[in-house]
Amino acid sequence: MNKLYDNKLRLLIVDDEEGFRRTIAKRLAKRGLKPVQASGGEECLGILKKTPMDVVVLDVKMPGISGIDTLRLIKQEFAKTQVILLTGNVAVSDGIEGIKSGAFDYLTKPVEIDHLVNKIKQAFEMIRLEEEKQKELEYRAKLEKKMIDTERLVSLGTMSTGIAHEINNPLAIINESAGFMKQVISTLEMSMFSQKDALLMGIEKIEKGIKRARKITHQLLDHVKKPESQFSEVNLKALLYETLGLLKKELKDKNTTINWKIDKKKNVVWSDPYQIRQVLMNLLSNAVHALQKNGSITLSICEVNEDIILEIKDNGIGIPKENLSKIFDPFFTTKSFHEGTGLGLFVVHKILSNLNGKIDVASTVGKGTCFQVRLPKYDKSNG
Amino acid sequence: MIKIPAKVLIVDDEKDFVEMFSLRLEGQGEKVSTAYSGKDALKVLETTIIDVVILDIRMPGMDGIDTLKQIKKLYPIVEVILLTGHGSTETAVEGMKLGAFDYLMKPADFKDIKVKLENARKRKDEQEERIRQAEARFLLRRSGDV
Numbered sequence: 001m002n003k004l005y006d007n008k009l010r011l012l013i014v015d016d017e018e019g020f021r022r023t024i025a026k027r028l029a030k031r032g033l034k035p036v037q038a039s040g041g042e043e044c045l046g047i048l049k050k051t052p053m054d055v056v057v058l059d060v061k062m063p064g065i066s067g068i069d070t071l072r073l074i075k076q077e078f079a080k081t082q083v084i085l086l087t088g089n090v091a092v093s094d095g096i097e098g099i100k101s102g103a104f105d106y107l108t109k110p111v112e113i114d115h116l117v118n119k120i121k122q123a124f125e126m127i128r129l130e131e132e133k134q135k136e137l138e139y140r141a142k143l144e145k146k147m148i149d150t151e152r153l154v155s156l157g158t159m160s161t162g163i164a165h166e167i168n169n170p171l172a173i174i175n176e177s178a179g180f181m182k183q184v185i186s187t188l189e190m191s192m193f194s195q196k197d198a199l200l201m202g203i204e205k206i207e208k209g210i211k212r213a214r215k216i217t218h219q220l221l222d223h224v225k226k227p228e229s230q231f232s233e234v235n236l237k238a239l240l241y242e243t244l245g246l247l248k249k250e251l252k253d254k255n256t257t258i259n260w261k262i263d264k265k266k267n268v269v270w271s272d273p274y275q276i277r278q279v280l281m282n283l284l285s286n287a288v289h290a291l292q293k294n295g296s297i298t299l300s301i302c303e304v305n306e307d308i309i310l311e312i313k314d315n316g317i318g319i320p321k322e323n324l325s326k327i328f329d330p331f332f333t334t335k336s337f338h339e340g341t342g343l344g345l346f347v348v349h350k351i352l353s354n355l356n357g358k359i360d361v362a363s364t365v366g367k368g369t370c371f372q373v374r375l376p377k378y379d380k381s382n383g
Numbered sequence: 384m385i386k387i388p389a390k391v392l393i394v395d396d397e398k399d400f401v402e403m404f405s406l407r408l409e410g411q412g413e414k415v416s417t418a419y420s421g422k423d424a425l426k427v428l429e430t431t432i433i434d435v436v437i438l439d440i441r442m443p444g445m446d447g448i449d450t451l452k453q454i455k456k457l458y459p460i461v462e463v464i465l466l467t468g469h470g471s472t473e474t475a476v477e478g479m480k481l482g483a484f485d486y487l488m489k490p491a492d493f494k495d496i497k498v499k500l501e502n503a504r505k506r507k508d509e510q511e512e513r514i515r516q517a518e519a520r521f522l523l524r525r526s527g528d529v
Contacts, residue, residue: 175490176400
């Protein structure tokens, strides 16, 4: 038996004939396996409850709970454990029954020890294969969920763009009507009208409402790819500096420290500078918003193969776990309307998927948030 | 200063919008004509002198861009400002390449409208002035020949 199994393989032998069991155990031990022993079905299940086993070698003919019943109970409660049955020479039907009930295989007594070792090895191999299969399934499920999430966001994007567009037209009508009324009320002949101020106030409220709605629709439509923006060499470091410049006041008010962790490479991507700036602006202003006084933002850029990875990390309030899956949804926000529309990260996500980039987030409440943006150094599909 | 009214043509299939918008512009002292489709707009232009056309890009039938092309072909001096409810400025930029003066995104700020309208009108006036001067020089030279 090769060394690999020596420490890993957890083996249990169950047989009511003590002499036979001990002999087998001893001979297995010589081959590097250290089996635990049980004299019957009940003891076997008791052991399994305390210590999980990989492989159980199980005698079929035992007093008390029979081998087959024990097998069924094992498979019910410890599905991962593989069972090899030992049957009497004439009872082939027991073996077949056992396999139907989930046994890995059966061997007839008297047992050829090398044969048994081989079977144990195969059973163990089976467990590993199944574990791998399980892992792959989980991985695939995760991937699928991510794909569904992305697709959902894309279709939400398409829909919201359409809605924004449709809303702009009636909004324009309301806007012109309100504007006209305001114009009329401001004329000389209306100066005698006693409720002029109240009416004017009402109209101003309408105009404020229009502005608010327009802010949303324009923001939703903002990130639609602009033809005038050309792909060019974008220096991420320079762009970060520039964007920080726009946030100078906020950074100063909160006395924020900026840490740079930038490798000595060129830090350039071939992309759309306009849209990248929008991404940086949204992420940086989020970071600043999340900070208390005297907080810090750590900016890092590094190259990995064909990608550039940019990290924007703050030590601010963090995002609660239950919100993490929603932050890229349109209109998801924890702020009031005046502070944010809930479209910032949605737009970031949309821009990055258009540019064949990616965004990931990690966050701990009270410790801070890190957004990781991955962009291809050269976006072939858009070049 | 006495304001010389600009002769404006508003073209949009949204009747409510056209009605209110024209009332507002008239209130500001402009002379406004209206049309609810590209075809109507061309008909208006046949009979009326217009300085600036404010033209919606998205219209059923003949759309804004087609209308713009026709206007620029038949009345190259008339200035056109495009209106778009569309987020993508793509078509607006295409329109400007075809000769539109500028574009506005719906719902537009009235101040923006006024400024753009003013500038468009100014450009048309200046262009007409240059044409007049060129014509005058041409006539002068011709009379000199005689």
